Amino acid sequence: MQLWIAHELGRELMGALPDGVGVQVLAASDAPLPGDPSDVQFWVPPLLGGAETVALARHMSGLRVVQLLSAGADAWVGQLSDGVTLCDARGVHDVDVAEWVVAAILSSLRRLDYLALAQHEHRFAHTDVGLTDELAGKRVMIVGAGSIGQATAARLAPFGVHLTYVAHTAHDGMHSVDDLPGLLPQGDIVVLLLPLTAQTTGMVDAPFLAAMPDGALLVNAARGPVVDTDALVAELSTGRIRAALDVTDPEPLPTDHPLWNLPGVLFTPHIGGATKGVLPRAYHLVADQVRRFTAGEPLLNKVEGGY
DSSP: OEEEESOTHHHHHHOSOOTTOEEEEOOSTTSOOSSOGGGEEEEOOOTTOOHHHHHHGGGOTTOOEEEOSSSOOTTTTTOSOTTOEEEOOTTTTHHHHHHHHHHHHHHHHTTHHHHHHHHHTTOOOTTTSOSOOOSTTOEEEEESOSHHHHHHHHHHGGGTOEEEEEESSOBTTBEEGGGHHHHGGGOSEEEEOOOOOTTTTTOBOHHHHHHSOTTOEEEEOSOGGGBOHHHHHHHHHTTSSEEEESOOSSSSOOTTOGGGGOTTEEEOOSOTTOSTTHHHHHHHHHHHHHHHHHHTOOOSSBOOTTO
16 A cells, blocks of 8 residues: 655654555655655645645545545545545644644733734833733633644633633533524633634624624634634724734735734734644554554544535
8 A cells, every 4th residue: 555644754653554555755745746646545645735735636546545634624625536535633733722722812811922022122011011911710712612622621721711612513511603692792712713614614704703892802723714804804903802813814914914913913824733743643643544544444533524
């Protein structure tokens, strides 16, 4: 069986694989192909591959499994031939994204973003920000209560917050997205961790944002198109709410986009999942999946219904 992976380090991280598994590395879709793509049965594409990466799958006539390194599968859903199983990296990004959410919330509440700029300007901005906010006692709503959402909640709980969970459908103490209009006025901090699907695209629109209370913080660690960017710009321009964004729509954000300069915005360039621990976790999953596939056992993390 031919296995193509996205990182040379993956060879070491996967450890011993079943006999007969040949491994080649394709780090980017525009790199020279390491072999005949029609021979590939199991493919681990680059993490942030775009349309050109997805298109490469069309040349893999023998392809049976695409194992993503991302938790989101929106770019791949509906793009693969019948008979190809798509799997996401559920669990791989729990730690890194959850830590980013906590860091972004604390940085926004304590105004560390502003103070970092003051440091760059050699200003002792002791009185500039006044009394900053604190996380203790905040009402935090996690929209998208999957694996990353649960990991985020576990890291926020020790701060003494009041947690509310929102999932696609109501179950096990979780609210449904249909409940959001009534829940949002009670959310001091709204954390977006839901997958990008036809149903969630543009879900955070003008009415959604208007329902958030004054001074609330919107945290987007999901996908940019979950949020209506024009609506977000309009709401942030009033200064009524704030935002911490690791993803945007469009992405990358154009240099002249108004989001760069709006008050109360903390912005990072889609680095929530970029930590040193990601690749070891990712290729542990890949190795497990390869062993399952060669043994004819069920694969983990199959993408069904868009996520």
